[in-house]
Amino acid sequence: MTRLENRLAGSLSDLRARFNRRIGFSENAWPRPTWPEEPQEALDRGSLDSLLASGVRRSVRRSILDSVAGTIKAELRAPTGIGWYGQHEAHWVAHYDAHRRIGVHFGHEVERQLDLWAETVRSCGWWWPRDDVCVLTERPVVVRTEPVPGSEYGEVRAHAADGPAIAYPDGWRAYAWHGTPVPAWVIEDVTAEAINTERNVEIRRCAVERLGWDGYIERAGLTFVARAPDPGNGDAELLLYDVPRAPGTIARRLLLTVNGSVERDGTRRRYGLSVPPWFDDPVDAAGWSYGLTGAQYTGLLRRT
Known part of the structure; x- marks a missing residue:
């Protein structure tokens, strides 16, 4: 890490610590804060902070950093070194700015630094400052998403069923299936052969869902x-x-089989399990996947 990177990382850490002390926020927990005495008596302050933490910080982080930036990061073939995420850091900037907008005062210098970080969020994508050069990326020109059930x-x-979920002006692309980063073939050229040779379980699951179980069974020649x-x-x-x-x-x-647990959208996901070839009874095969006999599996009141 260069001297400039050290200084910037330390400055940012100190800035966020000062914000957190002021509002009583912890990066690892979500307690009710110690609020300053501001003219907000008509508000339930504990409920308001919970709303800001959940409705602003966590929801924006999951939508922008975990999902979109996570999809980009999964597609990168080599480590990029220490850097900052630009627009994909909007969650913490928005969280502190929301407190400021409802009347929490942090002090002129602290708020000036927040404005500078907010400007990077509005202006650029990922960026890497070095002692003698600063590399900045454009923001993506395509970002396709879907609501989280x-x-x-x-x-x-991040999700797109017919092309890249994220694309940049230079043509660089990243793909996602219902929030899971996947290689391009899952979306643009899915085949039973590619599914059968894929080692990653999550990618294989997404590819089967993309093709559909009926389509996969037919194309793979399953009997x-x-x-x-x-x-x-x-x-x-x-x-x-x-x-x-x-x-x-x-x-x-x-x-x-069908998942015993209900998904957030109320559906239950179908999934396939590889089992030894000597099983002729589906119940025996299902029991084996749990380390049980078929008779023991039959005795279950409810599985998850």
Whole structure:
């Protein structure tokens, strides 16, 4: 880390600490703050701070830093060194600015520094200051998102089903499927062969969802073996398929099941489990995935 980076990182850390002391905020917890005596008696101050922490800081962080910046970071092939996220740091700038707007006074010098950081948020993307040069990036020209199901404060996540979720003026792109960063082929050229050779479980799940389970089963040439009601999982079914054996791979079967837990949007996700080829009974295969026998699995009152 260069001297300039050290100075800037230390200055920012000190600035945020001064803000946090003033409003009684902790980076690792969300307590009710010690509020200054301002003419806000008509407001429930504890509720107001909770609203600012959840509705501004956390929701903006999840939408902009965790989702959008996270998608960009996942696509990078090499470490970029210490830097700052520009517009993707809007969550903490907005949080302190919201307190200022409702009457909390931080002092002239502290607020002047906040204005400088707010200007970088409005003006640029990621940037890297060095002792002899400063590298700044443009902001993306394409950012495609979708609402996060069940979000109380309108959070969004990166998602595009027909192209890049994020694109820059020079043509650099990043892809996301319902908030999960994925390689370009998942969106633009998904095939059963690519799915079968993908080692990352999350990417494989997204690719199957992109293609659809029915489409994947057909294109992968899976052979239906058996079906059975899923004990402890309402009216869901267990479906067992034989998977064609590719050269150099071990024989296996696929158990298609339904998640016992409900997603935030009220649906239940379908997912596939790789199971040994000797299972002919879907219930036995499901029990094996939990380390149980089929009879033990059948006795479950409810699974998650």
